[in-house]
Amino acid sequence: MNSTIFEPITAVKGIGNETAAALEEMEIHTVKNLLEHLPYRYEDYRLRDLETVEHEERVTVEGKIHTIPTLGYFGKKKSRLTIKLLSGRYLINVIFFNQPYLKPKLTIGETITVTGKWDRHRQTITGSECHIGNHSREKEFEPVYSVKGSITVKGLRRFISNAFSQYGSMIEENLPPQLLATYKLMPRKDALRMMHFPFSADDIKKARRRFVYEEFLMFQLKMQALRKVQREQSKGIGQEFDGKSVEAFVGTLPFPLTHAQNRVVEEILNDMKSPYRMNRLLQGDVGSGKTVVAAICLKATITAGFQGALMVPTEILAEQHTQSLKAMLEPTGVKVALLTSSVKGKKRRELLEMLESGEIDLLIGTHALIQDEVNFRNLGLVITDEQHRFGVEQRRILREKGANPDVLFMTATPIPRTLAITVFGEMDVSTIDEMPAGRKAIETYWAKHQMLDRILTFVEKELKKGRQAYVICPLIEESEKLDSLQNVLDVHAMLTQYFANRYKVGLMHGRLPADEKDEVMQEFSVNIAQILVSTTVVEVGVNVPNATVMVIYDAERFGLSQLHQLRGRVGRGSDQSFCILLADPKTEVGKERMKIMTETNDGFVLSEKDLELRGPGDFFGKKQSGLPEFKVADMVHDYRTLEVAREDAAKLIASQSFWHSGEYAPLRDYLEGTGVFTGEKLD
Ligand code: ADP
Ligand code: MG
Numbered sequence: 001m002n003s004t005i006f007e008p009i010t011a012v013k014g015i016g017n018e019t020a021a022a023l024e025e026m027e028i029h030t031v032k033n034l035l036e037h038l039p040y041r042y043e044d045y046r047l048r049d050l051e052t053v054e055h056e057e058r059v060t061v062e063g064k065i066h067t068i069p070t071l072g073y074f075g076k077k078k079s080r081l082t083i084k085l086l087s088g089r090y091l092i093n094v095i096f097f098n099q100p101y102l103k104p105k106l107t108i109g110e111t112i113t114v115t116g117k118w119d120r121h122r123q124t125i126t127g128s129e130c131h132i133g134n135h136s137r138e139k140e141f142e143p144v145y146s147v148k149g150s151i152t153v154k155g156l157r158r159f160i161s162n163a164f165s166q167y168g169s170m171i172e173e174n175l176p177p178q179l180l181a182t183y184k185l186m187p188r189k190d191a192l193r194m195m196h197f198p199f200s201a202d203d204i205k206k207a208r209r210r211f212v213y214e215e216f217l218m219f220q221l222k223m224q225a226l227r228k229v230q231r232e233q234s235k236g237i238g239q240e241f242d243g244k245s246v247e248a249f250v251g252t253l254p255f256p257l258t259h260a261q262n263r264v265v266e267e268i269l270n271d272m273k274s275p276y277r278m279n280r281l282l283q284g285d286v287g288s289g290k291t292v293v294a295a296i297c298l299k300a301t302i303t304a305g306f307q308g309a310l311m312v313p314t315e316i317l318a319e320q321h322t323q324s325l326k327a328m329l330e331p332t333g334v335k336v337a338l339l340t341s342s343v344k345g346k347k348r349r350e351l352l353e354m355l356e357s358g359e360i361d362l363l364i365g366t367h368a369l370i371q372d373e374v375n376f377r378n379l380g381l382v383i384t385d386e387q388h389r390f391g392v393e394q395r396r397i398l399r400e401k402g403a404n405p406d407v408l409f410m411t412a413t414p415i416p417r418t419l420a421i422t423v424f425g426e427m428d429v430s431t432i433d434e435m436p437a438g439r440k441a442i443e444t445y446w447a448k449h450q451m452l453d454r455i456l457t458f459v460e461k462e463l464k465k466g467r468q469a470y471v472i473c474p475l476i477e478e479s480e481k482l483d484s485l486q487n488v489l490d491v492h493a494m495l496t497q498y499f500a501n502r503y504k505v506g507l508m509h510g511r512l513p514a515d516e517k518d519e520v521m522q523e524f525s526v527n528i529a530q531i532l533v534s535t536t537v538v539e540v541g542v543n544v545p546n547a548t549v550m551v552i553y554d555a556e557r558f559g560l561s562q563l564h565q566l567r568g569r570v571g572r573g574s575d576q577s578f579c580i581l582l583a584d585p586k587t588e589v590g591k592e593r594m595k596i597m598t599e600t601n602d603g604f605v606l607s608e609k610d611l612e613l614r615g616p617g618d619f620f621g622k623k624q625s626g627l628p629e630f631k632v633a634d635m636v637h638d639y640r641t642l643e644v645a646r647e648d649a650a651k652l653i654a655s656q657s658f659w660h661s662g663e664y665a666p667l668r669d670y671l672e673g674t675g676v677f678t679g680e681k682l683d
Contacts, residue, residue, distance in 0.1 A: 003166075003167070003170070004031075004170060005030065005031045005032040005035065005167050005170050005171060005172075006030050006031070006032055007030060007031050008020070008029065008030060008031075009023055009028060009029065009030065009031060009033070009034055009159075009163075011031060011166075012031060012034065012159055012162050012163045012166060012167075013162040013166065014158060014159060014162050015159055015162075018150075019150075019151070019155075019159075022148070022149045022150045022151050023151060023159075025148050025149055026146075026147070026148045026149075026151065031163055031166075031167050034159060034160060034163050035160065035163055035164070035167065035168075035171065035192055036192070037145060037156070037160070038145075038195050038196075038211070038631055038632060039143030039144055039145050039195065039196065040144065040145065040146055041144050042141040042142060042143055042144060042198070042204060043058075043141065043142040043143075043144055044058075044060075044140070044141060045060045045115060045135075045139060045140050045141065045142065046060065046140045046141075046201075047060055047061060047062055047135050048060065048061065049088065050087065050088070050090050050092070050118065053118045053120075054118075054120070055118065055119065055120035055121070056117055056118065056119070056120075057117070057118055058115065058116065058117055058118070059115070059116070059117075059118045059125065060113060060114070060115040060135065061085075061087045061088075061092075061113070061114060061125065062087065062111065062112070062113045062134060062135045063085040063086050063087030063088070063090075063092075063111070063112065063114075064085070064086045064087075064109060064110070064111055065083055065084075065085060065086075065106055065107065065108050065109065065110045065111075065112060066083070066084040066085060066086045066091060066108065067083055067084040067108065068083075068108060069081050069082065069083045069102075069103050069106045070082050070083075071100055071103050077098070078097070078098055079097070079098055079099075079100045080095060080096070080097055081095065081096040081097075081099060081100060081102055081103055081106075082094070082095050082096075083106055085112070085114070085125075090123070091123075092123045092124060092125060093122065093123060093124040093125070094114050094116070094124070094125045094127050095124060095125070095126050095127065096127050096128075096130060097126070097128075099130070102130055105132055110132065111132075111133060111134055112130055112131065112132050112133065113130070113131040113133065113134065113135040113136075114127040114129065114130050114131075115127065115128065115129040115130075116128050116129065140199070140200065140201075141198045141199075141200075141201070141204065142157075143157065143195070143196055143197075143198075145157075160196050161196075161197070164193060164196065164197075168189065168193060169189070171188055171189040171192055172188065172189075172666070173187055173188045173189070173666070174188060174214070174666035174667065174670070175188070175213075175214060175217070175666075175667075176663040176664055176667070177663060178663075179217075179648065183213060183644075185209065185210040185213060186206055186207060186209075186210045188210070188214075190207075191206075191207040191210040191211060192207075194206065194207035195207045195208070195211065208632055209641075211631075211632040211633070212632055212633040212634075212638045212641050213641055213644075213645055215630050215631065215632055215633045216630075216633055216638070216641055216642050216644075216645035216646070217645040217648060217649055218667075218670055219422070219630070219645075220421075220642075220645050220646045220648075220649035220650075221649045221652065221653065221667060221670070221671060222671065222674050222676055223422075223649070224646075224649045224650050224652075224653040225653055225671050225674075225676045225677070226676050227279075227427070228653055229676055229677065230277070230279060231276040231277070232276075236274065236275050236276045236277035236278065236404055236406065237272075237275075237277075237306070237380060237404060237405075237406070238273065238274065238275040239272045239273060239300070239301060239304040239306065239380055239381075239406070240273070240304055241269075241272070241273075241300040241301065241303045241304035242303035242304070245299070245303045245332070246269075246296065246299055246300045246303060248332075249295075249296065249299045249329075249332050250296060252328075252331065252332065253292065253328070255436065257289075257292070258288075258289065258432075258434045258435070258436055258437070259434060260284075260288070260431075260432040260433055260434035261289055261292065261293055261432060261434075263430075264282060264284075264293055264430040264431070264432055265293055265296050265297065267280075267428075267430045268280060268282070268293070268297050268408060268430060269297065269300055271406065271428070272297070272300065272301065272380075272381065272406050277404050277405075277406060277407070278381075278406035278407060278408065278428075279407055279427050279428065280406075280407070280408050280409070280427060280428045280429070280430060281408075281409045281410075281411065281415075281420070281427050281428070281429045281430070282408055282409065282410045282411070282429075282430045282431075282432070283410075283411050283412075283413075283414055283415055283420070283429065283430070283431050283432070284410075284412065284414075284431065284432030284433070285412065285414055285432070285435070285568075285602070285603035285604065286412050286564065286565060286567075286568025286603065287435060287436075287439065287568055287571065287572060288432040288433075288434070288435055288436075289432065289436055290385075290410050290412065290432065291321065291324060291325075292328075293432070294310065294325075294383050294385075294408070294410065295325055295328050295329060297381060297383070297408065298310070298325075298329070298334075298362055298381060298383065299329060299332065299334065300381075301380035301381040301406075302334055302361045302362065302380075304380060305378070305380075306378050306379065306380020306381065306405075307355075307358065307360065307361055307362065307363070307376050307377060307378060307379050307380060308361065308362045308363075308379075308380060308381045308382075308383070309362070309363050309364075309369055309376070309379060309381070309382045309383070309405075310325070310362065310363070310364045310365075310382075310383045310384075310385065311365065311366065311367055311369050311370070311382065311383070311384040311385065312364070312365075312366060312384075312385045312386065313366065313367075313385070313386045314366065314537060315340045315341070315342075315365075315366055315514055315517070315518075316517060316518075316521055316537065316538070316542060317385065317542065318338060318340055318364050318365050318366055319338065319340075319518065319521070320521075320542060320543055321364050321385070322336060322337075322338040322364045324543070325362065325364065329362065334361045334362060335359060335360050335361045335362070336360075336361065336362045336364065337351055337354070337355070337360045337362070337363050337364070338363075338364050338365060339351060339363055339364070339365035339368060339369060339374070340365055340366065340368065340514070341366075341368060341514060342514045342515060342518075352373060352374065352375070355374065355375065355376055355377070356375045356376070356377055357377060358377035358378065363376075379405040380405055380406065381405055381406045381407075381408065382405045382406070382407050382408070383407075383408045383409075383410060384407075384408075384409050384410065385410045385411075385412075386410070386411055386412065386413075409427070412565065412568070412603075413561045413565065413603075413607065414561075414603040414604045414606075414607045415607065416604075416607050416608045416610075416611045417639070417643075418611070418635050418636065418639040418642055418643075419611065419635065421642065421643070421646050422635055422642070433604070438574075439571065440571065440574075440575075440576050440577070441571075441601050442550075442567055442570060442571040442577045442578065442579050442601055443576065443577070443578050443579070444567065444578075444579040444580075444581065444597055444598045444601075445578070445579070445580050445581065445598060446555075446580075446581045446583060446594040446595070446597070446598050447580055447581065447582055447583075448582070448583075448584055449553075449582050449583075449584055451582075452582070455551060455580055455582070456495075456498060458549075458578075458580075459531075459549055459551065460499070460502075460503075462548055462549050462578070463499075463502075463503055463530050463531070466546075467546060467547065467548040467549065467575065468524065468527060468529075468530050468531065468532070468544065468546050468547040468548070468549075469530065469531050469532075469547060469548070469549035469550070469551065470531075470532050470534060470538065470547055470549070470550045470551065470566075470569055470570070471491060471495065471531060471532070471533045471534070471551045471553070472533075472534055472535070472536065472538070472550070472551070472552045472553060472566055473487045473488045473491055473533070473534075473535060473553045473554070474487075474535075474536070474553065474554045474557040474558060487553070488507065488509050488533060488534070488535055489507075491533050491553065492505060492507040492533040495531060495533060499530075499531065503530040503531055504523075504528060504529040504530055504531070505529065505530075505531045505532075505533060506520045506523055506524050506529035506531065506532045506533065506534075507520065507532075507533050507534070508520045508521070508524075508532055508533070508534035508535070508537060508538065509534065509535045509537065510535060510537050517537075520532070521542075524544060524547075525544050527546060532547075536558075536562070536566065538566075538569055542569055543572055544569070544572070545572040545573035546573060547569065547570050547572075547577075548570055548571075548573070548575050548576065548577040548578060549570065549577070549578050549579075549580070550566060550567055550569055550570045550577070550578070550579040550580070551579075551580045551582065552566055552567075552579070552580070552581050552582060552583075553582050554582065554583065555581035555582060555583040555594065555597075556583040556584070556585040556586075556590045556593070556594065559610055559614060560593055560596065560597065560606045560607070560609055560610040560613070561603070561606060561607050561610050563581070563597055563606075564597075564603050564606050564607075566579075567579040567597075567601075568603075579597075581594055581597060581598075589613055592613070593609075593613060596609055611636055612636060652664070652667070
C-alpha cells in the first residue's frame with residue numbers, strides 16, 4: 001500500500017487511457033492535480049420564492065402538478081412537454097424540451113422539483129431538469145468545473161468523487177499549524193472535500209476562506225522571496241552622498257516640503273545609502289509634488305559622484321521635465337541634458353561623449369535613454385516616470401546596462417493598494433498621500449453634449465480673465481485611428497471658427513512630427529495659443545499653470561484614473577480651475593462614473609473605484625500588466641486577506657525558522673518549485 005496522490009490519473013477508477021489523455025489536455029496529470037481542480041462556481045439548487053427571482057435567472061422551485069401534461073412534437077425528433085404547476089401562490093407554466101418520457105410520470109397532484117430559466121413575463125420556467133418528489137436538501141449546490149474536449153462536467157464530478165474515495169485520506173497539509181490555528185482555517189483535506197462536495201453555502205464559504213488565504217500566502221511568499229533574492233544577489237552601490245549639499249538644495253526650493261514629501265525622500269535616500277539595490281515605486285496623486293522629490297534624489301546621487309537618468313513616456317514630457325529640473329538644479333552646479341529623437345548628428349555624438357566622460361550629470365529623455373549607443377560613465381540612479389508604461393523588457397535592459405543603479409519608478413496613477421502589493425509585490429512602495437497646502441480643489445461638472453454652447457460661453461469668460469483652456473478628444477495615442485483623429489481635427493476646426501479673431505486655438509496629437517509638437521506646446525505654454533485641442537498625449541505631466549479649464553469630449557470613453565490624470569492638467573496654479581466632462585453615458589455604470597468624478601478629487605479613491613467598476617484586468621489597460629491569476633481568490637473582494645497574507649509572508653521569509661524548521665517544509669518545497677532561487681523566472 002504505497003499509493004500516493006502523485007500517481008498518474010489512470011490510477012483513479014473510471015479513468016482509462018483515453019480519458020487520461022483528455023484530462024492531460026487540461027493540465028491534469030496526477031491524482032493531486034485532479035483533486036485540486038476546483039470548481040469555478042456552483043449550481044445553486046436552493047428553493048427560491050419566485051417573487052425575488054429576476055427575469056431569465058435560473059431557479060429551482062417545488063410545486064404540485066395542476067394540469068395534465070400536453071405533449072407536442074415539432075421537427076423530426078423535437079418535443080415540447082407543458083404543464084401548469086402550483087408553486088406557493090403562483091400558478092406557472094413549466095416546459096420541458098425533448099423529454100417526452102417524463103409525460104407518464106407527471107400526474108395531477110404529484111409534487112415535483114424543477115430547475116430552469118424563469119421567464120417573468122410569460123410566468124414560465126423552461127425546465128431543463130425535473131425531479132419527481134420534494135426538493136432534496138442534500139444536494140443544494142453542485143460544483144461546476146471548467147472542462148475541455150471530451151470531458152464533461154458530470155464526468156469530471158464522477159472522477160473527482162472516485163479520486164476522493166481512493167485518495168482523500170492522503171491529502172497533506174501544507175500550511176503550518178500555527179497559521180491554521182491563528183486564522184481558524186480548515187485543514188486542507190477537509191477544505192478540498194468541501195469545495196467539491198459542499199452541503200451548504202456555509203461550507204463553500206469556509207472552504208473557500210482557506211484556499212483564498214493559501215493562494216495569497218503562496219503568491220506573497222514568492223514575491224517576498226524574490227525581493228530577498230534581488231536584494232542579496234544584486235550588489236547595490238551604497239551611495240555616500242553629501243547630506244549638506246542635499247539639504248542646501250532643498251533650502252533653495254521656493255516652498256517647504258510637505259510631510260509626505262519629507263517622508264518619501266527619507267525612504268528613498270535610505271535605500272540609496274544601503275548596500276542593496278533600490279527597487280522602489282513612488283506613487284502620488286497628480287500635483288502631489290513627485291518631480292521635486294525626484295530632483296532631490298537625483299541631486300543626492302550626483303553629490304555622491306554618480307550620474308542620474310530620468311526616463312519619461314513622451315518627448316513632450318521629457319522637455320517639460322528638462323525645463324523644470326534645469327531651473328531647479330543648474331543653479332547648484334548640476335549639468336542637465338535632454339536626449340530625444342530630434343537630437344541628431346553631431347549634436348547627438350557630442351552629447352553622448354559628454355555623457356560617457358561624465359560631464360553630464362543628469363540625462364532626461366524617453367526610453368531612448370537605455371538604448372545601446374547610450375553609455376553612462378557611472379550611473380547611480382534611474383528614475384522612470386509613469387512606471388506602468390515601461391514594460392518588463394525595458395526593466396531587463398536596464399538591469400543589463402552593466403551598472404547596478406538604484407531604480408525608482410514613479411507613477412501618478414495611484415495604484416489601489418491591493419494591486420500595488422500583487423503586481424509590484426516584490427518592490428518597496430513609497431506613497432505621497434498629501435497635497436501641498438493652499439491648493440484649490442478643481443470644480444468638476446458633468447454636461448451633455450447638447451450644452452456645448454453654454455460651455456463655450458463659460459470657457460470664453462475664463463479666457464477673458466487671461467486664463468487658458470484644454471479641450472481633449474478621446475483617442476489613444478499609440479493607435480491613433482483615422483476616424484478618431486478626424487474627431488480632434490473637427491473639434492479644432494469648429495473652435496477655430498468659433499473663437500476666430502479673438503483667441504488662438506492650438507492642435508496637438510500623436511501624429512504630428514516631433515518639432516511641430518514642440519512648437520504647439522511652446523505656443524500654449526507661453527500663452528500665444530489660449531486653447532489647446534488635444535488627444536490624450538497631454539495626459540501625463542504637462543504643466544501649464546495658467547490653464548484653468550479642462551473640457552473633455554466623450555468623457556464616458558475614458559477610465560476614471562485617466563480622467564483624473566487629464567483633470568490634473570489644470571489646478572496647477574493659484575486660480576480656481578474647472579473640469580467639464582461632456583458625456584452622454586448610456587449605462588448606469590457610465591453615469592455612476594461621471595458622478596464620482598464630480599464628487600471627488602482624490603486619485604486614490606478614484607483608482608479604488610475604477611478597480612471596482614472595471615476589474616483588475618482592465619485597470620492597467622490591455623498591455624501586459626503582470627497580473628497574477630488566482631484560482632479561488634479575488635484580489636478586489638478578498639483584499640483584507642491579501643494584506644494579512646502579505647504580512648505573514650514577509651514575517652516568514654525574514655524568520656530563521658522558516659528556512660529550517662520542519663513545519664515549513666511544504667512551503668519551502670513550493671518556493672523551490674517556483675524557480676525564484678535559481679533565477680529562472682525572475683521578472
Ligand atoms: P506631480 O509630478 O506629482 O504631479 P509636480 O511635482 O509637478 O507634481 O508638482 C506640482 C506643482 O506643485 C509644481 O508646480 C510644484 O512646483 C509644486 N509643488 C511641489 N511641491 C510643493 C510643496 N511642498 N509646496 C508647494 N508647492 C509644491
Ligand atoms: Mg509629474
